Amino acid sequence: MTLRYRLTFISVAFMTLGLLILGLTLYSAERAILLNGVRDDLVRATNQIQSQYAEAKKPLERYFSGTSVSLLPVPNEDFEGSPISVAVYYPNGVRLASTPSFMGEGPTLDSTELASALEKNSVISTKPSSYGRTMQVVSPLTFDHTVVGVLVASQSLRTVDRALDTLSLVFLIAGSLTVVLMFLGISQITKRGLRPIDMIANTAEQIVRAEDLSRRIAVANPHDELGRLATITNDLLARMEGLFNTQKRLTADVSHELRTPLAAMRGNLEVLRRGAMRNPELLNESLSDLEREVARLNRLVNDLLFLAQTEAGVQMRSEPVELDTLILEVFRELRPLAEHVKLQIGSEDQATVIGDRDRLKQAMLNLAYNAIQHTPEGGAVTLSLERVGREVALRVQDTGEGIPPDILPNIFQRFYRADKSRVRKGGGAGIGLAIVKWITDAHRGTIEVRSNVGEGSLFTLWLPLAPATDRLITGQLRESPSQPLPIVK
Missing domain, CATH: 3.30.450.20 (PAS domain)
Incomplete structure (x- = not known):
């Protein structure tokens, strides 16, 4: 029934x-x-x-x-x-x-x-x-x-x-007619009242059959309960459509990102098999290419793993981190990948923060690698570390093509990608900057971006100094970060 x-x-x-x-x-x-x-x-x-x-x-x-x-x-x-x-x-x-x-x-x-x-x-x-x-x-x-x-x-x-x-007979006849009229009337009322639910069910059935998440339910009265249900269902469908499209885009992007280094590795292996083992110069070149592509694959896999961990909730460590040492490590790891882009270190102050060293290093690697990817040959990427008042600024500056103003507000969204034609070596999966934003927020910091099209971009990651070097902020005691950082979802 x-x-x-x-x-x-x-x-x-x-x-x-x-x-x-x-x-x-x-x-x-x-x-x-x-x-x-x-x-x-x-x-x-x-x-x-x-x-x-x-x-x-x-x-x-x-x-x-x-x-x-x-x-x-x-x-x-x-x-x-x-x-x-x-x-x-x-x-x-x-x-x-x-x-x-x-x-x-x-x-x-x-x-x-x-x-x-x-x-x-x-x-x-x-x-x-x-x-x-x-x-x-x-x-x-x-x-x-x-x-x-x-x-x-x-x-x-x-x-x-x-x-x-006579009174009983009148009650019987009038009551019977009333019951029949009530049944017909309530049946029509419930039919009209449940019409939005029928529309929701029919729309859901059509979506399942046609696999078309773009369909929406017509909302007659958005102020009543069924109208609110239809509105919420439309919002749910819109979110599902966005997630579904994101999943499709992510699958395509990750496939592309994996295919490129795998093809390069296969080509170098083919070169080695054809005799590069007997040519030291060609051997070193092939091994360098293989090492670079393996590092690229490792970075992509780490980013995807970390993104999955953020969904489930990841515990951040809380320990002193020397940023001057960390920035040198980032420089050494990315220098083989810079190729024809000049990777250099600018100002380098000594600074210590409280946080997760591995996550902060991952954020700097993502920023620097993103800058290298968007900088043409002959350009430069500069890493710098400066103490500014009670905070420390980690900066990554490039001389690349820059970021258009209409794209700038979206670059920290997950799986958001700009036009691939603007990227020298092909677009990424759109998760690197989202991970940077997540790590920055988890360390109670902020990130700023300044960019001019055709001139380059400047990413600045602001973090509070460790309590030993900066106890007071605007006349108030800074919240002690000796406790573990929160689980961020």
């Missing part, structure tokens, strides 16, 4: 239960009102007869002579078709007199009612008859505070029963 019909049946069931409770309540109230009216008429009739007999001050036989009782008319405006019948009995239960009965039947008196009346107690009861139920009131008839007889007043409940039956 669909959600629409489940909601419809549940709603109709609850409303039917409400109608049933309402109908039973009204029926019970109306029944009580009608029966109380009959009872009040009977009590009023017996009180009237009691009053007349008391005023007459006559013996029972003289006042009620024969079988006809001379009574004043008993008002019965509510039920004109059901007159009140009255009968008088001796204390021994023998009828003395009675009024004309309703449809030929008069009041009856059993031994229990007689005994109760002789004890000066009134009894109100409902009894069956050949023409339906009757209600009667049995009360003592007294003379000088002595029970001299029993007075019985009765009235048929046929009119009351007919009224209650």
